[in-house]
Amino acid sequence: MTKNYLAGAALSALLFATPTLAQSAPVDQAELVALLKAQAEEIAALRARLDKIETGHAAAPAASAPQQQAAAPRQTTRASDDAVANSFAPQLAAADLADQSVAQARALQNVSNVTTEWRGGLPIFRSADGKFLFKMRGRMINHVSTTFGSDYDARNITTTGARALRIGIEGAVGPHFFYQFENDFADNTSDVGTMFVGWRDDIGSLSYDVRFGNMFNDRSFEGSGGSDAPPFLERNVVATSIIPQRGFYGIALMPRLFWKTGHASVTLSGDAVDASQPINDSRTILARAHWNPFKTAxxxxxxxxxxxxxxxxxRGTGALTRNTVIGGRFNGNLRVQTGTLTGGTGTTGYxxxxxxxxxxxxxxxxxxxxxxRLNAGRxxxxxxxxSVSTGFFITGDLPxxxxxxxxxxxxxxxRPVFDGGPGAIELLARYESIEFSGIPNATEGTAATLGANWYLDSIIRFQLNLIHWNTDNRAGSFTGKDSGQTVSAGFGITF
Structure with missing residues (x-):
């Protein structure tokens, strides 16, 4: 049958070529005979090659067994990969390549004869030997908010904005080396976000990785996750205010240690990616650890x-001015403000x-x-x-x-919507408080939030937050006690 197939393919190619010859200039009969002879010789060569292959297979009929055995590990590896991912966290979508354990990375490598696999909304490209992995990554989060009830008309506004508009790549070479890069285009600016290379390995029952590059802080519960991780439209005030002056990112060296019930990290960093090479970077040492003393399925x-x-x-300005979000990110007039504050020498937080x-x-x-810490003896x-927050999935999904x-x-x-299910529906509540003290313009703010999230699947969500906020600023354009309500909604896609 294979012989006939090859012969038919060659004949088809010749037939398709014949009209072309007919439409071109008249062809000499001798040239046509020569062309047909060449085609016949090529078909004969193909038949001889096929006969040789089939003769080899006939001499080794057991060869089909290894082929079946080779196919079986592919299925088993896929199953083991899913098992690894499920044991890692049953309720999670697949982990980022850079956040996988060595076991997970090896499981992906062992998927033979598969060079592209859809996972988390985007394809993972894999070399045939499983050594090289590569995937795109992206994030689109858009918000709209309206504020009312403030004593200041300038605060009672409706605004829109992109919370995140990111595109990036991540990949790995073997089970140990990995890398990641992202750029954010939110607010019509281009900013380098995550940008690092790393190495991971196991030490007995422990595992570790070491990263170097521009990295996100590992600091506080909501402050350690990306913009798409918090269940609310904006991180709480602990994550946004108890933070180094340089912000969420810094070019850093970060070793991390993982064990069965927790992890610990240490970060030594300078400033985030910038073009301020004529002055010294600030220096930040940061550490975080978490522990799960009790854990079931x-x-x-x-x-x-x-x-x-x-x-x-x-050699910097020592600026410590803070304008902290309290009632939604996209109302720039709604902040807890210190007023201009300079002369800082350092900060310590915990x-x-x-x-x-x-x-x-x-x-x-x-x-x-x-x-x-301020200079001049101040x-x-x-x-x-x-902050205290809580949530409940009325559809029964796990947090x-x-x-x-x-x-x-x-x-x-x-039960994703795209498979005929209801998706995951979550109800939320949060109360948070922030206070600036020790300066002439001491101020404070609080916010109570009710919210709902509808996850269509693991990558698409709709969010709604109803916020009642209070501020008592001593500086800026909106001083004195003020209160009001903000309604915020958002749509997010994370690949």
Whole structure:
């Protein structure tokens, strides 16, 4: 049958070529005979080659068994890969390549004869030998918010904005070396986000990785996850205010150690990616650890601690001015403000986390304090913040907790909308408080939020937050006690 197929293919090629010859200039009969002879010789050569192959197969009939055995590991490897991912966190979508364990990386490598696999909304490209892995990554999160009830008309506005508009890549070479890069185009600006290379390995029952590059802080529960990780449209005030002056990112060296019930990390960093080479970078040392003292398939207890110490550049401005979000990110007039504050020499911050989940219900509380040191013998500028939040999946899905990193991540939706299910529906509540003290313009703010999330699948979500906020600013255009309401909604896709 294969012989006939090859002969038919050659004959078809000749037939398709014949009209072309007919449409071209008249062909000499001798040339046509020569062409047919060449075609016949090529078909004969193909038949001889096929006969040789089939003769070899006939001499070794057992060759079909290895082929079947080769196909079996591919299925088994896929199953083991899913098992590894499920044991890693049953409720999570597949982990990023850079956040996988060595076992997960090896499981992906062992998927033979598969060079492209769809996972998490995008394809993973893999070399035939499983050595090289590569995938694109992206994030689109858009918000709209409207504020009313403020004593200041300038605060009662409706605004829109892109919380994140990212495109990036990630990949691995073998089970140990990995890399990641992302660029964010939100607010019509181009900013380098994540950009690092790393190495991972096992030490007995422990595992570790070491990263170098521009990296996101591992600091506080909500502050350690990406913009798509928190269940609310904006991170809580602990994550946004108890933070180094350089912000969420810094070019850093970060070793991390993982064990069965937790992890610990240490970060030594300078400033984030910038073009300020004529001056010294600030220096930040940051550490965080989390522990799950109790963990089952459907319940878990989370404990965490973290802290940092930052030395501001002696040649910098020492600016410590803070304008912290309290009632939604996209109302620029709605902030807890310190007014202009300069002359900082360094900051020290620390915090604690406690929470967990039982089935579809979760609760998380965290608190922190930041002390900013001022020059000229002035008293320290202090920031105190705390937050308590809770949620319940009425569809029975598990909270998207990542036990490897001790933070929220993408959910694994049990019954996606695109498969005829309802998706995952989550109801939320949060109360948070922030206070700036030790400066002439001491101020404070609080916010109570009710929310709902609808996850169509593990990568697409709709969010709604109803926020009642209070501020008492002593500086800026909106001083004195003020309160009001903000309604925010958002749509997000994470690949």
């Amino acid at each position: 459907r319940s878990l207890v989370h404990l965490g601690i973290w802290g940092f110490d930052e030395e501001l550049s002696s 915090g604690a986390e406690v929470g967990g989940y039982a089935g579809p219900f979760w609760v998380m509380g965290e608190a922190g304090k930041r002390v900013a 008293p320290d500028f202090e920031t105190t913040a705390w 998207p907790y990542n036990p490897r990193l001790g933070t929220f991540a993408q959910p694994r939706v049990l």
